[in-house]
Amino acid sequence: MIRVTVSRSKNQITAFKLTGHADSGPYGYDLVCAGVSAVSIGTVNAVLELCKADLQIEQGAEGGYLHVTIPPSLNPEIMAKVQLLFEGMLVSLKSIELEYSKFIKVELN
Template sequence: MIQVTVFRSNNQIEAFELSGHADSGPYGYDLVCAGVSAVSIGTVNAVMELCEADLEIEQGGEGGYLHVKIPESLNETIREKAGLLFEGMLISLRSIEAEYSQFIKIKNN
């Protein structure tokens, strides 16, 4: 199962973490994993490109791990824009969770 954890500060997303595998299909054909990966990596790329922000990214391992944090050093305007893009990502991930709840779980921390 993919575990998504959203970290907030002052009601704004400051980081998110993905871990695990959906195992909803054979390797290379796992639609839940593909959807979650596309949404999350697309969001990271959008923040970096549109906000011209370097995010704190930790990834790797066979456990499908990704941790992304908005650096505290960014000015407030850029942090708010990045947070809004992360909120859009969360909406998309919740749509996936609504259809495939046996393969993905989202929690706030």
């Protein structure tokens, strides 16, 4: 199962962590894994490219682990954009969870 943990402080996302594997299909055909990967990596790439934010990113060498922390020192205008992109990611991940709750769990801290 994929576990998504989203951390908040003062109503803002400060970090998120993905761990585990969906195992909803054979390797290379796992739609839940592909969806979660596309949403999360796509969001991180959008933040890096569009906001030029210097995120702290840790990835597992063999997949199954992604931890991203948003630096609190971003200027307020950039932080607002980063928050919007990460809130969009959260909506997408929750949508996947609604359909595939056997394979993904989204937890908010």
